Amino acid sequence: MAKILIGIDFGGTNLKIGCFDEKLTLLIKDSIPAQINAGPAAVVEKIGELTARLVSLCGHSTYDIIAAGIGTPGVVDVENGVVLATSNIKFTNIPLRQMVRDRLNVPVILENDANVTCWAERVAGAGKGAREMALITLGTGIGGGVITNGELVRGFAGNGGEIGHIIIKQDGRLCGCGQRGCIEAYGSASATAARATEAIAAGGKSSLQKIIETNGQISCKDVYEHSAAGDELARQITDETAKSLATLCINLLHITGPRRIIFYGGMIEAGELLLEPIRKFFNEHIWKIRKESIELCFAALGAEAGIIGAAALASYEFKKGKII
């Protein structure tokens, strides 16, 4: 009987699970509300039930499962399989890996969701074949993952890959984390909207004013739309977003030397309007002592990255004997 892999994408809102064959072909998937307020034990029970149902629906038994991977928000102690802390979900020091292992009775790996997405893109997406890469998730905040020597960089005590909090402007804007000048305080969706709102409050003229009058606030999407439509203030704001992201790419290049840097998350819906100026500023501001061949591109996998990455990572770590 063929064996299968389970990929679990545990988010604040939804719980997605996919069954894959050994070549990582998706056999079946489903998504249900995570209902995290019911607590970790209830979430684990949901994982157990949905997994059993999907495995059965694709003609398998749970005995066919090789291993399962779980992606979760927050800081994760991968070695011990513990969710240390999250900002959106109130899970603190939850031994989620052991709980899921006890429920499914298979080897399990627990990993931060951005790292899972990074691994998915490396295995089956825009980073395919790159032993050195980085993924930048652009949403309300900025997160990401880094791969060096073909391995995820987890860092000591769960540090590493917190690339939203790289300081690009000493003494700059205050970030939600308490630091000043983080890339997240300039290049994220919320920072882009906030900078536009501040510029207008300071007397800047912009077609975005109508949006404030109508909606009471500006979204990052609004800023990109008005920038595309030719509004000068919006254009200055999106240029600063791009310039700050280009600086982040320069810093990543000099530290870990990725072959590709891949953008992922809600903001990439802006398409070339986002990416083209990042490339332009990167080329303008990168050092001149050597020509760089790094590629800046978009992620390829979309919303399925979470389950693909979790299943792929489970397979990888199982083969290496790292999870049992």
Place this chain on the structure above:
Amino acid sequence: MAKILIGIDFGGTNLKIGCFDEKLTLLIKDSIPAQINAGPAAVVEKIGELTARLVSLCGHSTYDIIAAGIGTPGVVDVENGVVLATSNIKFTNIPLRQMVRDRLNVPVILENDANVTCWAERVAGAGKGAREMALITLGTGIGGGVITNGELVRGFAGNGGEIGHIIIKQDGRLCGCGQRGCIEAYGSASATAARATEAIAAGGKSSLQKIIETNGQISCKDVYEHSAAGDELARQITDETAKSLATLCINLLHITGPRRIIFYGGMIEAGELLLEPIRKFFNEHIWKIRKESIELCFAALGAEAGIIGAAALASYEFKKGKII
């Protein structure tokens, strides 16, 4: 017969070679002028002669050599053993590994000198036992090495570990590399001296003025000495050096999550006068959402790090079957 390892530290001025036993105990070492102007072939001949002499002096034959490691300045293609480019030595696209292998007839690894120093500190110095660490070399420029998952981060196409060129102040001071706002433009010995010189030229009052009148210029050492003696302008300059290095440490923490960051190079002679304010600014400016346990400390090995690291790396890569 016991086997030995050879560590070669090839610098712009000197060529140092050490013979080590398999436990990396130094048996014998010597240093001779590198005379790089004579060209790569002459340097390789010197390496061959000095190695043969040292091996013989410690009662061995060249047949006892397990492997040899070479540390060199510049950008190195480790996989192919080629010195791609250096700023101080005019070696471009030199297949130094193959040349030394042909001369010594043993397996050879070629690596960038800062990476070699980083490896030395990891194996036998202040980074002992740390699977995640970074080394920052503080001299005329700023260089360094990064270790993640127990392996040196070499990056794609020899990038990676160029931590002097992390941008900490977008649109800041012009760096020699062509970028603006690099840490090297604030925290290096030359930048510290330059900022002091500029501050005095701009009308700042300082006891350093006498140094300019006497010597025509200020050194980084002068700035630290006058800062220690209570000169206010010198203190502001050394504080900015420390703050910029603290920002570099914060950025390294968030990207690769080192357990220890180790300072190395000429500037560390300033001792606690250098390190204490770096720690102070780090604690002031690091995020508040989690307490960090990272250690900032000095390198332990001194001038022998180059030969120790080269021999240790040769041993490590040979055991892994990476060099033959």
